[in-house]
Amino acid sequence: MELVTAVAVGFLFAIGVFQMLRRNVIRSVIGLMILANAVNLFLLSTGAYDGLAAAYTTATDMRSDALPQALILTAVVISLGGTAFVLAMLYIISSRYQTADMDEVNGLKN
């Protein structure tokens, strides 16, 4: 299970970084979202293998750590708000410049 998680996190990071480096602004935002999920999965894995049972059960096994899940909950909400805001700004930018090419969104350069 550790191996699957590790490969999944690494794979998501790879896709996210690759998409972020594309010239298309929409692709780069999608890359950002994938990266957010990769980070959250990484946070989850920091607490997942401490115990065997779920956090809030009556089971008497060693329980897994609930704190990373609480952290992810907060991080997910924040990245949701952030993503929504990024998309809103993207909408304004793409309608103003009539393009999705990052190199042509260069009003500040001059």
Next chain:
Amino acid sequence: MAHLVLLPILIPLVGAMIGLLVRERRPLQTAWTLGTMLTSLASSLWLLWAVWQTGQPVVFHSGGWLAPFGIVLVGDLLSALFVVMTQLVMATGIIYALGSQDKVVTYPTFFPLFLTLATGLTGAMLTGDLFNLYVFAELLVISGTVLTAVSDDKYGTEAAYKYFYISLLASFFMLLSIGSLYISYGTLNMADLAVRVAADGSRPLLLPGIAFLMAAFMVKSAVFPFHFWQPDFHTAAPTAVSAMLSSVVVKLGVYGFLRMTTLLFVEQSPQIRAVLLALGVIGVVFGGLSALGTHNVKRMLAYSTLAQVGFILVGIGWGTPLSLAAAIVFAFNHSLIKAAMLMLAGYIASRASVKSAAFAVVTGVGRPLPAAGVLFFLGSLALAGIPPTNGFVSKALLFTSGIDAQGMWPLFLIGLASIFTLMYTIRAFQRIWWQAPAEGISTKSTGDQLIAPVILLALILALGVWAEPLVAVAQAAGTALGDPAIYIHAVLGG
């Protein structure tokens, strides 16, 4: 008494909510916002006074959960001083916004967002928990981005997009660091983490954790290789907002570095300091040269922030109690100076025929405005570190501490590079106030009001002539930072 540390966070937060409720009634909302900010400033001064009197950090355990388990808010001398600095400059920012002609200040959410910006910054400086720091930093980033995105400048959205994108990446770095440190040490409480890192520095994920945290703070402070978003962002923001962003908001990273090298990672701090010293010197030289080559007053001041943050990092990089005190004084004084200068640049831009701070537009605009010229000249002296301003005090302290710390090469380089400061500020002064305006360029009869920069420059002169209280507090803070046991003992007890 412990609740005192809550006030500077809660007052602006509650004030922002109530400010949203009364958004339909603008006079009420503006008066309410200013009142809230001044009350909050008073409470943070009270906090600083309490910490100074008792000599002990004020610690609040939220929800009654004791330290390593619950979230703690810690006001020690360093964070109390930084909070006073933040709220002082924020209050003048609101005063500037009240007298501003920008359309953006009439938006119903402008003032509430200003207050949440203050909440985020204050909270990030007062919290004793790494994850809580991340949450407050996000609040700060989102408020700052929204305030820039609605700017009158038509490139505001583009600049805000750039900044937000980079900031989200910085947040991911911070989360990665939080995950790495949590899996290694099982705690996120800063004091507890410091104890555990000191006890066992051999965990494999410790170094990645430190590196990610440094990257996050470097983006927040616009340190040299991570600075590329900063000039755009600070140029396109509304004046009242850019004066905050370029002065107090960049100090969050400085605060983070101070905490990292003196509390969290004391064992590893020589390496961190070496990096900060190198990047600080590069930042001073690069920022000075870039500021010389710009064609816009606001952009020039944004590059100047890069250089001035470099000075502070050099102070942290030397790492002696004296140089830490110098870095703290420098940070405090730079906030006042940079806010005043950006407000004056915005004032000039508001009087120009086209609302812009580009030299092509503002050349000669200052000729009918001698009062602003005197203020700008005094601000230039302060930025370059010439008496009788507080800039002289901070530079003198920094250079003295550098001789003390035997850091001759960085000292030589930053001494040489501080000449750039004088060159670019005086060049801007000459172009705006001395040169004759070009054909068809005239000065508008109305514009923003000068009250806020006058208050700031009065403080700059006052702190230049009577610097002892600030220096005494900063030296006590620097000495306290030299012994992390004080902070740890106050939080964990025992």
